[in-house]
Amino acid sequence: MVHVVVNGEERTLAGGCCVAELAAELGAGPRGVAVAVNGELVGRSAWAGHLLQEGDQVEVLEAMQGG
């Protein structure tokens, strides 16, 4: 098991969980979503290969009305 913080909330993931799986679980669509892990942008093409580690701080962001 891996303990991470996703959008400010603690979450326990199965070991070996990648960014793509987490994003899918959060309902991320095929476009319009950006992910940062520990403050660093993870491009969509790298989602599948990026395994989440114990203690990672993850931000999963999407478009909202604003401005």
Next chain:
Amino acid sequence: MSNGPTPGAVATDDGAGTVDGPGPRPGDDRLVIGGVGFDSRLILGTGGAASLEVLEAALVVSGAEMATVALRRIDPAAQGSILDVLARCGVRLLPNTAGCFTARDAVRTAQLAREAFETDWVKLEVIGDDRTLLPDAVELLDAAEELVDDGFVVLAYTNDDPVLARRLDDVGCAAVMPLGSPIGSGAGINNPYNVTMIAEQVSAPVVLDAGVGTASDAALAMELGCDAVLLATAVTRAREPVRMAEAMRRAVEAGHLARRAGRIPVRRYAQASTPSQGMAEWD
């Protein structure tokens, strides 16, 4: 603004208030930002709408070809997407960095937005104060420079400070966007003299951004020489957003046309519009 002339109306010997060259010709009057042409000079912010349905209807009526969106934490329960609305309307998406207080945060947000939305356009906002939401000039200029260097097309939301506006122009911003008054205040254009100077001195397109409350504010911005108007709250929180969107479209067009037409100078005394020659004489 009800007392005394507005800056655009100041009479001088050379007839200031007029613009160069002949009147409008079809096809020569597009707004160009970052090499992209726009027929509409109204840019819509999407914040504050009661629903996506209302927003979509307002967008269509406004004629806007570009609209801002924010980047926020994903909401698994969200119904519908602002992206779908913009795509249906054929509107260009302009991500913003709203809520950022430092250059570092704004740059990071812009990079995330570029990844999420596949655009290198960004409305750069770096706020210096929670209560007024006024821009932080130092952080703003730093962020603008960094983003331009990183290949972004930067539309910079800024104070109505002509010197700062010039600095943003100098570092390569694609548009300089002075506020009329604080975001969401609806207080109109607090310093039309400064906005006029910015419009005169900045080579990039100047977009009046923030503070518009009603149609006359938008028209005034264009009459002062701005190239476009960006507004959100004035439409989205109006009692009837769709009707106000139409008012704004017409106001921006009217103000722009009036600017191009070249207004008459303001005089203290009357100038008869009917000739006195040929008057009948009575005993």
